[in-house]
Amino acid sequence: xxxxxxxxxxxxxxxxxxxxxxxxxxxxxxxxxxxxxxxxxxxxxxxxxxxxxxxxxxxxxxxxxxxxxxxxxxxxxxxxxxxxxxxxxxxx
Numbered sequence: 335x336x337x338x339x340x341x342x343x344x345x346x347x348x349x350x351x352x353x354x355x356x357x358x359x360x361x362x363x364x365x366x367x368x369x370x371x372x373x374x375x376x377x378x379x380x381x382x383x384x385x386x387x388x389x390x391x392x393x394x395x396x397x398x399x400x401x402x403x404x405x406x407x408x409x410x411x412x413x414x415x416x417x418x419x420x421x422x423x424x425x426x
Contacts, residue, residue: 335367335368335369336360336365336367336368336369336386336387336426337368337369337370337384337385337386338356338360338368338369338370338371338385338386338387338388338389339370339371339372339378339381339385339387339388339389339404340352340353340356340370340371340372340373340388340389340390341372341373341374341377341378341388341389341390341394341398342372342374342375342390342391342394342412343374343375343391343394345372345373345374345375345376345377346374348391349372349373349374350372351412351413352389352409352418353370353372355413355415355418356370356389356418356422357370359415359418359419359422360422363419363422363423365426371385375390375397378397378398379397379398382398382401382402382404383401383403383404385402385404386404386405387405387407387422387425388402388404388405388407389407389418389421390406390407390408390409391408391409391412392408392409392410393408394408395408405425407422407425409421
């Protein structure tokens, strides 16, 4: 099972929006056996090691480097479905 974590600065709305967009993109890429969660980047520092892919805003990627062996994906535009799908496809 593929485990994906999405995170934002506060762990409120943005990480949940990214999570929903990521779930849609993963399904479009033909993957059905996955689990996704969302949280704040602070929480992600402790949780990231348990995930295969961690997705955050590009400016927060440095907060997680060295804390996980997961693929880290930094997004320039959190609302861009094409960017999300393209970056996911590159690591899958």
